[in-house]
Amino acid sequence: MAILVVGGAGYIGSHAVRALHEAGRDVIVFDNLAQGHRQAIADAPFFQGDLRVKADVQKVFRKHAIEAVLHCAGCTLVGESMQIPGRYYENNVSGTLNLLTTMQDTGVNRLIFSSSGALYGEPERIPIDEEHPQSPVSVYGHTKICVEKMLEWFDAIYGLKSVVLRCFNAAGADPSGQIGELHASETHLIPQAIYVAMGGLEYLPLFGTDYPTRDGSCVRDYVHVCDIADAHIKALDWLAADKPSAVFNIGRGSGVSVREIVEAVQRVSGKKIALQAEPRRSGDAAILIAGCNAAKHELGWKPRFNDLSAIIETALQWQTGAAKSWS
Numbered sequence: 001m002a003i004l005v006v007g008g009a010g011y012i013g014s015h016a017v018r019a020l021h022e023a024g025r026d027v028i029v030f031d032n033l034a035q036g037h038r039q040a041i042a043d044a045p046f047f048q049g050d051l052r053v054k055a056d057v058q059k060v061f062r063k064h065a066i067e068a069v070l071h072c073a074g075c076t077l078v079g080e081s082m083q084i085p086g087r088y089y090e091n092n093v094s095g096t097l098n099l100l101t102t103m104q105d106t107g108v109n110r111l112i113f114s115s116s117g118a119l120y121g122e123p124e125r126i127p128i129d130e131e132h133p134q135s136p137v138s139v140y141g142h143t144k145i146c147v148e149k150m151l152e153w154f155d156a157i158y159g160l161k162s163v164v165l166r167c168f169n170a171a172g173a174d175p176s177g178q179i180g181e182l183h184a185s186e187t188h189l190i191p192q193a194i195y196v197a198m199g200g201l202e203y204l205p206l207f208g209t210d211y212p213t214r215d216g217s218c219v220r221d222y223v224h225v226c227d228i229a230d231a232h233i234k235a236l237d238w239l240a241a242d243k244p245s246a247v248f249n250i251g252r253g254s255g256v257s258v259r260e261i262v263e264a265v266q267r268v269s270g271k272k273i274a275l276q277a278e279p280r281r282s283g284d285a286a287i288l289i290a291g292c293n294a295a296k297h298e299l300g301w302k303p304r305f306n307d308l309s310a311i312i313e314t315a316l317q318w319q320t321g322a323a324k325s326w327s
């Protein structure tokens with residue numbers, strides 16, 4: 001029996017595939033390669049398919065004996081979700097519905113879902129625990145709520161068990177330097193700042209300078225992608241031990257502003273990063289910092305990368321190394 005990693009050629013997915021290999025688990029990767037890369041999964045069994053095409057999903061479940069599913073697929077850009085909302089509902093919500101109905105049809109009843117801290121919206125309290133009210137300020141965040149609600153009903157009606165991991169800002173790359181974050185059109189802060197440091201971009205746009213934060217820029221909780229991958233493995237073990245469906249925040253519990261990220265990338269790279277102040281980006285909450293006590297105490301998860309510079313070093317190693325030879 002294998003673990004099906006949906007979106008396994010993407011950023012979080014490929015790190016989860018690697019962690020599963022290291023744990024000696026059998027893996028099958030399902031990905032449409034819209035954002036993912038074939039190189040990211042080395043020789044893992046691969047099925048190219050699209051979640052929005054139910055026949056693709058049914059085919060992979062018919063062909064393989066699947067024990068559980070890690071669902072890391074979907075569109076992930078907050079800014080884009082405010083410009084092309086339909087794409088987000090189609091990929092993230094309809095696509096996931098195809099996955100859930102196929103799981104139900106084929107008797108696969110364990111799912112780990114990569115959700116997001118973006119579903120909380122502007123926090124009423126910091127850190128944000130799992131019970132915090134959900135009031136997303138982006139379509140992206142809302143698509144995660146839609147899926148979480150579907151999961152609750154599929155559990156109540158069919159007994160489909162899930163662990164939802166509300167991941168805050170995934171950052172860094174595998175310390176091997178072999179895999180990392182690479183999007184056709186990159187908009188995430190750390191890779192963009194590194195591009196500027198490497199001379200690939202003239203300046204970094206700073207989206208918003210008047211947020212109610214210590215330096216006026218947005219504050220996020222950056223957590224290493226390998227720690228996120230590790231949380232996925234621990235969540236699989238949780239369900240394998242017949243524990244109930246659960247929801248966990250995954251972050252470091254520490255807030256870093258956009259300006260502080262820029263300073264850290266300058267420090268680690270030794271290069272100056274030019275900034276250009278721009279208006280706020282639609283869909284951005286001012287502050288998102290995870291409360292992770294539940295993941296630590298119940299799931300037994302603890303981030304290994306606690307130092308921001310160490311996280312950025314792995315991203316820099318990846319972007320200045322193997323990433324350059326990928327398509």
Ligand code: UDP
Nearest residue numbers: 078187188189192205206207218258281284
């Ligand atoms: N950001 C920025 N300039 C960029 C990219 C991002 O100022 O070129 C800001 C963005 O507005 C947000 C934070 O950096 O406040 C993190 O954005 P990112 O897209 O990396 O992750 P998100 O929090 O949207 O998932």
